[in-house]
Amino acid sequence: MYLCGHSLGLQSKSTVEYVAQELVDWQRLAVLGHHAAERPWIDYHRRASAGLAAVVGAAESEVVAMNSLTVNLHLMMVSFFRPGGRRTRVLIEKSAFPSDRYAIVSQLEFHGLDPAEHLIEIAPRAGERCLRTEDLMACLDREGPRLALVLLPGVQYLTGQAFDLAALIAAARDTGASVGLDLAHAVGNIPLRLHDWDADFAVWCSYKYLNAGPGAVGGCFVHERHGERRDLPRFAGWWGHLESTRFEMGPQFTPIAGAQGWQISNPPILSSAPLLASLEVFQRAGMARLREKSIALTGFLQSLIGHLLPRVVQIVTPGEANERGCQLSLRLALPAAQARRCHERLIAAGVIGDWREPDILRWAPVPLYNSYHDVFTAVEALAGAVGS
Numbered sequence: 001m002y003l004c005g006h007s008l009g010l011q012s013k014s015t016v017e018y019v020a021q022e023l024v025d026w027q028r029l030a031v032l033g034h035h036a037a038e039r040p041w042i043d044y045h046r047r048a049s050a051g052l053a054a055v056v057g058a059a060e061s062e063v064v065a066m067n068s069l070t071v072n073l074h075l076m077m078v079s080f081f082r083p084g085g086r087r088t089r090v091l092i093e094k095s096a097f098p099s100d101r102y103a104i105v106s107q108l109e110f111h112g113l114d115p116a117e118h119l120i121e122i123a124p125r126a127g128e129r130c131l132r133t134e135d136l137m138a139c140l141d142r143e144g145p146r147l148a149l150v151l152l153p154g155v156q157y158l159t160g161q162a163f164d165l166a167a168l169i170a171a172a173r174d175t176g177a178s179v180g181l182d183l184a185h186a187v188g189n190i191p192l193r194l195h196d197w198d199a200d201f202a203v204w205c206s207y208k209y210l211n212a213g214p215g216a217v218g219g220c221f222v223h224e225r226h227g228e229r230r231d232l233p234r235f236a237g238w239w240g241h242l243e244s245t246r247f248e249m250g251p252q253f254t255p256i257a258g259a260q261g262w263q264i265s266n267p268p269i270l271s272s273a274p275l276l277a278s279l280e281v282f283q284r285a286g287m288a289r290l291r292e293k294s295i296a297l298t299g300f301l302q303s304l305i306g307h308l309l310p311r312v313v314q315i316v317t318p319g320e321a322n323e324r325g326c327q328l329s330l331r332l333a334l335p336a337a338q339a340r341r342c343h344e345r346l347i348a349a350g351v352i353g354d355w356r357e358p359d360i361l362r363w364a365p366v367p368l369y370n371s372y373h374d375v376f377t378a379v380e381a382l383a384g385a386v387g388s
């Protein structure tokens, strides 16, 4: 009973075949594989563009598969976190994923700015676990003139809360700050319209809902209005150089227009192959249909818990479908050690979720591979674990 797609998604059926093809081509062709492989390596990353663009709601030129999430966040901050004058601050949520916070603090320090003063962290109200849109809006209003960057999550990793990105991005951009998104828990989970929402950049990983495997190549969105800008600083590398002249090996860097111009190194073929296999499945299924099933599946989990375990299991994730994705974050109203033991019992029984200290059990029924039967059986197991 696998309910952990929010952490590491399952393997697509065609993944072995995709990876094996690259191993065989490398064995058979060695360096000639750059041009003669079944899927030539020279522009391998481009094969992900159409699938990624469809999943995140962007133009193909606005997305690129590269690096991993935190690396991409750093690269995007090089271009879009440009503190100057009164605008020196970064706004994030208080329980942002630690890696985002580390990255931002290190960037502030890199610019000689004290994080204690320049990092603004907005927390939920006392006694609440989720952030209210109106509180975020009020904070944007208050801090607006001093903000250089606003980094928003798509879906909060701990609570499963999905944010009203259209409204928040518009309000954040109105302040004059750059706006970036961490979509680790949103991509492949909820429908996104990155181009229309008009954020400056977004970053994501592909090993969760995109099912591209452990440490898979991540992704990045750069809005088309920045695609050809030469005034933005960036950390450059040869794979971001114009393809038509890349192999002339000249000293001057001329970027590819669009997100691909932020690439640095040639792509990791073996970790990109599973992404191509998975994106093919997403293209066949379509995000709209996946979302429809996801709403029903997570709604079923919510109602079973409400009926069968109303007192001992508290759902931390918002109750409305449009304020969450697949995941429900569950708080067990038990002493800490007992709650943790419940999770261990569930794992031993083959019900795989994960535990986030101090008190959150995360379960995500994923529409691509979980059934209503999975959900029913998992809740029965949870009832057994909390009762025993």
Ligand SMILES: Cc1ncc(COP(=O)(O)O)c(C=O)c1O
Residues within 6 Å of the ligand: 068, 069, 070, 071, 097, 099, 100, 157, 182, 184, 185, 205, 218
């Ligand atoms: C919300 C969020 N942001 C950032 C990361 C860091 O990802 P990576 O290790 O790919 O940089 C994760 C990883 O799980 C995450 O969940």
